[in-house]
Amino acid sequence: MSNKSAIIDIGSNTIRLVIYEHYKKGRYKEIENVKAVARLRTFLDGDMKLAAEGIDKLMNILKGFMEVLDFHEIPNVRCVATATIRQAENKEEVLTIIKKETGMDIEILSEEQEAYYGFLAVISTTPADTALTIDIGGGSTEITYFENRKLIHSHSYPFGVVSLKQRFIQGDSITEEERSTLTDFLLSEFSRLPWLKNRRVPIIGVGGSARNIAQIDQQQKDYELSGVHQYVLSGTAISSILEQLFPLSYKEIEKVEGLSKDRADIILPAAEVFNQLFSYTDACYFMISRKGLRDGLVIEMANEESGVEMSRDSVIRRSLEELCHEFDINDLHSKQMKFLASTLTGSLSDLGYLDLTHEDFKMLQYSAALYYLGEYIDSDSSSQHTFYILANRPVNGFFHKERVMLACISSFKNKTALKQYMLPFLGWFTKEEMQKAREMGALLKLAYSLNATKRNIVQSIDIERNADRLDISVYCKGDFLAEQYQTEKQKRHLEKAIKTDLDINFSRID
Structure with a gap:
């Protein structure tokens, strides 16, 4: 079969x-x-x-x-x-x-079905809990509004980028009069939906036109990450791109970096729709979803028996499962890493050496599941490969900043490498966030050493404060020689991160 x-x-x-x-x-x-x-x-x-x-x-x-x-x-x-x-x-x-x-x-597909499948794709692959979605195609435009990942309103307009171009733009560029007429038309159409005005929520853009707007913005900013899924633009960025494109002919638009050539003659009406909708709804930001109608269809098919859990945590969990499958991460090792990370974090937090929020702890657990997945490519350079993969591969449910943090923690090798990885993103993180990345990364490196042979032999860990050091007792089911060697070799990273010496003792309990 x-x-x-x-x-x-x-x-x-x-x-x-x-x-x-x-x-x-x-x-x-x-x-x-x-x-x-x-x-x-x-x-x-x-x-x-x-x-x-x-x-x-x-x-x-x-x-x-x-x-x-x-x-x-x-x-x-x-x-x-x-x-x-x-x-x-x-x-x-x-x-x-x-x-x-x-x-x-x-x-x-009916108008209702088309709107629903786009909504289903968005809530199944992005971090948005409450938002508007817009999917502007060639001949129709679907807009939905959802709260807490439940569809509240949807509407399909019988116009899209191709039909708008045919109706409002006669030459090989748009005139001031044509643009004014197009704008008046859009505002009139938006006013037909009483649930749109001043909604003040994010807008999730679906489809090729939204992706192209994001690609143009990324090119202009020399954006360090690849991919537009879950990329966020401000209303100012959208209006700025529109104003740059407005005076240009189609031939000139074709040369704009980031724009697909086959959209040169239809990107202007699309950008105007996004611009006017952003202003009309007083949106928080504009996020791109690479997942749309087709993904909604396959999500429904793939889950027709089991159903789809809609929480953001479930979206992230499914995405991490895909990564583990793709990079052949052993499920039992992944679970052991999360157990070790949780145990170490709990004890160090109780003793006052870590100050992690609930969201920090979840990030640590996600990172534990993926730690050093770059081994799949090359064990000698697993840190570099891990960072590159996670920083450049979309992870559903994560904003781009969160994806970089995930990559930094999951790839932690030492303080120097962490600084090197974070260098292009220094403006994204505070000093406190960078310190947390170091602490969590060093903790995972110790956890990884505690499962060096991937046999899951560590059963429990006790940590006690002893004067100016921490005594860590590790209880194993089986021979721990390899784990002991790696732990002694790598513990210095956590010692430096929390500014405390660690005395680690192993015991066999079988």
């Missing part, structure tokens, strides 16, 4: 085939993502019928996708269509032709 499935998303601007590998109940990994720019919205004629040229273009793309599906031997394919096919007066004819030529059954 195949462990792969696929989603084909027939949008108004782009059509995508995404293939997923399911490696555990409710868990999946994207392994292929094939994109074709179709601009189907431009093939709707005056009678709102999809012209023969548009049908042929759709057919050719789907036939190409079929070859990819045949290669991967995927029996489970869900093919969905959104605004353009939904709005087409001849949609039944289109579906019949596609079925005859390709054998594919196309499911037309």
Whole structure:
């Protein structure tokens, strides 16, 4: 039985085939993502019928996708269509032709379904508990509002970046008059939703236009991290990008760093939508989600039996499980690291050597589960690989600053290496936060030494204050020679971090 499935998303601007590998109940990994720019919205004629040229273009793309599906031997394919096919007066004819030529059954998503799947993806992959979402496609725009990860309101507007361009922009750039008309139209449309005005919550942007705005912002800031998922922009940043693009022609916009060339002629209406919505709702910030409609669909499929837990902690936990699977981290070792970290932290906190908040402790536990995952690539340089992987790979549920902190603690080697890793991000952290990263990293390095052979032999730890030092008694089930050697070798990092000598004694209890 195949462990792969696929989603084909027939949008108004782009059509995508995404293939997923399911490696555990409710868990999946994207392994292929094939994109074709179709601009189907431009093939709707005056009678709102999809012209023969548009049908042929759709057919050719789907036939190409079929070859990819045949290669991967995927029996489970869900093919969905959104605004353009939904709005087409001849949609039944289109579906019949596609079925005859390709054998594919196309499911037309309702406006409510399209909004819901985007919402589901956002709450399953971002840290947002209460927010607005906006997914602006080629022919429709979905907006939702959720509180405590529960959907409260949703609406689908029958316009998107392609249709806005067709309606409001006539030349190869936008004029002042056209922009004013577009702005008036957007504000009028927003006013139809009484739950939007001055909502004062974050906005989560979904889709290619939001990603491109983030990429432009990152290029202009020489941003140190890769990826736009969970990247945060201010309203000022969005309006600044819009003002930079506004005077340019499409040819000039094509050259803007960070922007996909195929979006040069539609990025302006998209940016204006984001800009006006940010102002109208008095938003806190604008966050990007790389996960949208397709991810919502596969999340529903992957969890149709077990259901999806929606808390932020569960989002992070699932993401960490994916990392552990991807980098072959032994589950029992990961649990032992969390046990050792928790035991050491509890005792040192009680004795006044650590002052960690509840959120700090959770970060320590996350880092313990992933400590030195870079060993998967090379054991001799596991610290460097660990930091690079975690700093540059999206981790669902974490803001980018939190992701850097996770990378620093999980990769801790020594104070010098920590400073080197944090150097590009010095403006992100206070001195107190950097000291906590050092303390937690040094503690995990000691915990890692206590499980040097990955046999989970340490059963319990007692710590007592003795004058100007700490006496640590470690009780093991089995031979502890390797653990004792590594602990004595590495304990100096924690000693320096908490400014106290450690006297560590091992005992066998079996």
